[in-house]
Amino acid sequence: MAFKFSVLKTASDSRARLGIIETNHGLIETPVFMPVGTQATVKTMTPDELVDAGAEIILSNTYHLYLRPGSEIIKAAGGLHKFMNWSRPILTDSGGFQIFSLGKLRNITEEGVVFRSHLDGSKHFIGPEESMEIQMELGSDIAMAFDECPPYPADYNYTRQSADLTYRWAKRCKTRHNSSEQALFGIVQGGMYHDLRRTSAYQLGELDFPGYGIGGLSVGEPKPLMYEVLSELIPHMPEDKPRYLMGVGSPDCLIEGVLRGIDMFDCVLPTRIARHGTVMTRKGNLTIRDRPFAKDFQPIEPGCSCYTCKNYSRAYIRHLLKAKEVLGIRLTSIHNVTFLLHLMEDIREAIRSDTLLEFRAKFFAEYAG
């Protein structure tokens, strides 16, 4: 058994569902939030701290690891789990999104993408086959198909051609991928166009991947538009496969995504804003660096059970951030990652007790963006 997904319960009043993913590196309760470890480390945190925060799976980035330290070094280390000392499941992205984000540094053809490294300008080629080879070397539990992610806004024709290319690449990925230890997910594209999304969902669905990413959202469009795309798309996706909304992780989007049937999320948001001195609370974000916190001896969020809130005050954390001490961004990162993972636990509990709509109403009554 390398990968198995089971839906345990579907809500009666929304598309939200409770499930479980089984992998060789352990179980994952869904819906799940995956902290991002871009360069084989979730920034500032140890694996032990991630486990304490409640992380059941993390994501790592193929593009970054391919360039540095190189997938051959990670393979020689015995795979990514062993290299980074993380024994729970790992999902790797395909590298596509990062490469397309390089802008002028890359050129897309039918074959794949030629690009220049953001590190040293060196020239590289990655296509669907190369992405599969690299991800198999990394040894993640879940690999993602190599896709093209259109920008926002993008016109209909460009988006249609892009989704077609993603489909052809998905077939090539499936052909090349041959690891019984790793599940390969397809990625649905189609931009903001419902018919293109639907076509993509059916085409990918026919390839019978064990799970599906939804790419090309949270790329600059208004949130209501993203929610609308999800509402229209998800009924056309397989019921028995996990659905992974890529790159999304703000608290409001987690709730709205789960309600529309999303099982998996990832986002750099909690660790990125933590490094800029912003912390997440049930009332919204706090810029803990600011002066009003200088003599505030409460924890970031009273009642929060994370390591940071159990042991440190806002005043101390503010001091560390102002003094540019590493411990400051460690403590904010721990809090933010724990916050999202605890929120997801609460969401799962609300699905279990069939009270997710009440949970949402209560959450948004308190939460200020």
Place this chain on the structure above:
Amino acid sequence: MAFKFSVLKTASDSRARLGIIETNHGLIETPVFMPVGTQATVKTMTPDELVDAGAEIILSNTYHLYLRPGSEIIKAAGGLHKFMNWSRPILTDSGGFQIFSLGKLRNITEEGVVFRSHLDGSKHFIGPEESMEIQMELGSDIAMAFDECPPYPADYNYTRQSADLTYRWAKRCKTRHNSSEQALFGIVQGGMYHDLRRTSAYQLGELDFPGYGIGGLSVGEPKPLMYEVLSELIPHMPEDKPRYLMGVGSPDCLIEGVLRGIDMFDCVLPTRIARHGTVMTRKGNLTIRDRPFAKDFQPIEPGCSCYTCKNYSRAYIRHLLKAKEVLGIRLTSIHNVTFLLHLMEDIREAIRSDTLLEFRAKFFAEYAG
């Protein structure tokens, strides 16, 4: 009982001795190495990690805390222990050394020192009385007298006048200090001049402080000269008080200092070099950032029981350092601090079994600078 020092054993073939310091925040076995938490944090580490590394006491810097966040904030937080979540003993320096290191930004008079903040250029005055007030607000277990630390080299007359000033300031410190919770240590000065050191030791000794710092060493002089000064000075210091060699912490200096009768050390060395990608081993320092370590899957020091060596390879740590990931300098800091604390445990064990000279011989046979 706020402070008590007991000598448990003195070596038969050197001045090395085993002792114990009792404070309100717990026991300290001596000889002891104190990691430095300049800004109310030992850089990159949590208190829990320091405890795991074996730290029994840490040092924090009065000058830095006075400027940021301000000792009144730390007092309002309930003292430095509570502010930074460290429940074991803390020693604070007097601020003197940092202020004198400001160079042109300060002006010394009989009264004290006027200086400009390195942070914002604002003007401040700290004299012996102010240093005592600040350290009492911080609530450390051991406070240090406000002293003047002459540079190296310094001529005889300057050094003599400076040591006299330090003595007058020590008396003023003693007069102002009035905390039964905090022990105040005097500081012996006198540069590289044996007679001045001797005079300083006797003068300070008469003031009957519960412990003594040795200041003005490791300021640029050759190590053999420092060892010579210690050898000449220590017989003139009180036997029943702990002797603290300030700002010294390289492995060779710890061994040589203990042999000459030193009980306490502090140094930023382990955490500072860790942040530059250098790690300590029994064979000497390794620049783990370097290319040869890219595919080296051993721990930093095989057999080392620190968190870093138990879980991570040189190749992974090198990758993190090259990628400028915070976890990299966390792991090197944990290793280096543990390395020095374990070395000190071994030194204590060697004193206990009366084998310190053999230990030294064996250590230096393997150790390359």
